[in-house]
Amino acid sequence: MRNIRLVGDELRPPARPARRHLLSIADLTRDDVERLLGTARTFASSLEREVKKLPTLKGRLVVNLFYESSTRTSSSFELAAKRLSADTLTVKSIGSSVDKGESLKDTARTLAAYDPDVIVIRHPQIGAPHLVARETNAHVVNAGDGKHQHPTQALLDLYTLQDVLGALDGLHVAIVGDVLHSRVARSLVQAFALVGIHCTLVGPPALLPRDLDVEQSSDIDATRDADVVYVLRMQHERMQAGENYVPSLREYTARWGITPQRVRPGQKVMHPGPMNRGVEIDPRVADSPDSLIERQVRSGLVVRMAALYDVLTGGPVGVRALAAAEVA
């Protein structure tokens, strides 16, 4: 029985050489992460100058393709591209041909006709950025695909943690809330593993992905020993009657909401936004000196500058996933 082979590599056609993309944290090595964070630090110091614009990506075209609403991600990608002197073009699904039923493949090919250097895409479906990477010659940056990945969010969170707490190795972060439906959590779990951060997932049983190989608990006290409590957004649509992930939003807040009583002095608090104040996070916690939430937003700009720079010039990012997609 042991010798059953899966359809093996010997049956696959050779993969085409891959372009650099940033599709998933799973494609990155620790070296990739350190290089990206280092690049972001360099950009951060450049932003302290009076003239904040760098000529680095002059003449390059960055297309932002957003199929979901977004404030911080879309604005920070656009500003990141502009700070690097790239031309930018932002396409939102509302008011575009997507409204008329155009498929992702056709939209991607249409935009590819302008020869963009980078396509930044957010899409409600897992694997949409991979499809764009297959169908165009652009470098693709995943700005969130369904419940799958949000790699630049994880990178900006690492950047923030490093900025505030110094060494990442050995930190303990508790991620609290609706982990099951969170692309941020999926990217964070992989990013934390890469840099040696100990991670605990905390939330109601039905909102924890039981098959994910990470420490998990449904007891809110599991956050007590963590250096950082990372609070996830509670999505109202998950809480509709009949879904029964939890009996009610009110009961969720009572048992898993992050209140001042549940945070030690000095324990840092993060949130990827947008927040539901008074649901998953008490406003007093969100606005406390130990909250890193605004710093996360600020880190977003330099980390996205680094991501754009890196796919165009840096190391081998995203090779693995695309190679896998291309043999398919």
Next chain:
Amino acid sequence: MLAQRHQAQANVVFRGARVLDPAEGIDARLDVRIDNGVIAALGERLDTNEHRVVDADALLLAPAFVDPHVHLRTPGREDEETIASGTAAAAAGGYCAILAMPNTDPVVDSAATLGSLVERAQQDAEVGVAFLAAITRGQAGEELTEMGELAEAGAIAFSDDGVPVASAGLMHRALQYASTTGRPLALHCEEPSLSRGGQVHAGAVAAELGFAAYPSIGESVMVERDLALAAYEEQPLHLLHLSAAESVAALRRARERGVRASAEVTPHHLVLTDEAVRNLDPNVKMNPPLRADSDRLALVDALRDGTIEAIATDHAPHARHEKDVPFEAAPFGVTGLETAFPVLYSQLVEPGVLPLATLLERMSAGPARIFGLERPRIAAGAKANLVLIDPKGVTHVTESGFRSRSANSWLLGRTLSSRIAMTVANGAVVHE
């Protein structure tokens, strides 16, 4: 019950083939002579009778295959498959007979629809086709179809494949009533309140990639329910496309208790696991989903020991533009008729996991027995239903190489061991 267009009957001699018919107990190097579509003689150095002679030295001659689970997409989606193209694909895959599922548009739930399909098959079908009819009207899971009339019009069995019969009470009534027709029920076992629209097996891969998960219990709980109902009513039933080890265990226990339950498994569930989903290829998206390696091994074991009696392709053609989308937006289903034997030969027989004779039996006599069809056999006097296989040949799976109208195969770009060299169905050479 099999409908097929009229074709010129073959006069041919296969010279020196390895003739392997497990059910007849034959495994020998022989000549086989077909006179006017009927196997006339088996022996050494047979006279050719001026027939065409096929040099079958180093080739394998076996009973042609029977696929109990095919989607011909007709009526309604003839852009994806027709009776002509689907049966041509079957011929290319070594099949002499296929069973077509009723989840078409409109659903095959009336004698009128069924009758028109049978007539069409008599004009167009390259190999024998039998049609299943729906268990419930419109497959809506509310009212039984007129099973008596449908059986008289030629329905070989009843199935709501594609969707489960969610109500236990309705399934009970269906078992009771189907018994009066002598036709089995073929069940797509899925408890919708557990599968919850899930697209990928509930395991590490779905958890990591963020897919809505369809757990094994979403299948096995329904398998247990239907086996309990079948035991209570003392009626037979057939379980479609099993995917989970828990379902296999339930089937094994029920059969030991004497329940007349049969089951089928697909090539993809025998070869792939949910790890294949990592490349986000919509051509590995199927229902039920690919599961863990422990599930796959349980399916292989059950196939080997006969708990699972049939291999079914669940051939599910889809238009290219419908699969050319992100995984989550793609429809379920993959094609399989033209690759089933080569992929199982490559992945199970060559590595020594499954004996060749077992594979041949589960692709031919097994499914024929379940649905009461005459078993394709290599014996003097039998109608010629034969597949000639070149075990040393290769099959290159390419998008342009299919006779099916659709190319949503999970094997695109692969090269497989063995090749179907010729198919004889109901006395006629339908593929070579």
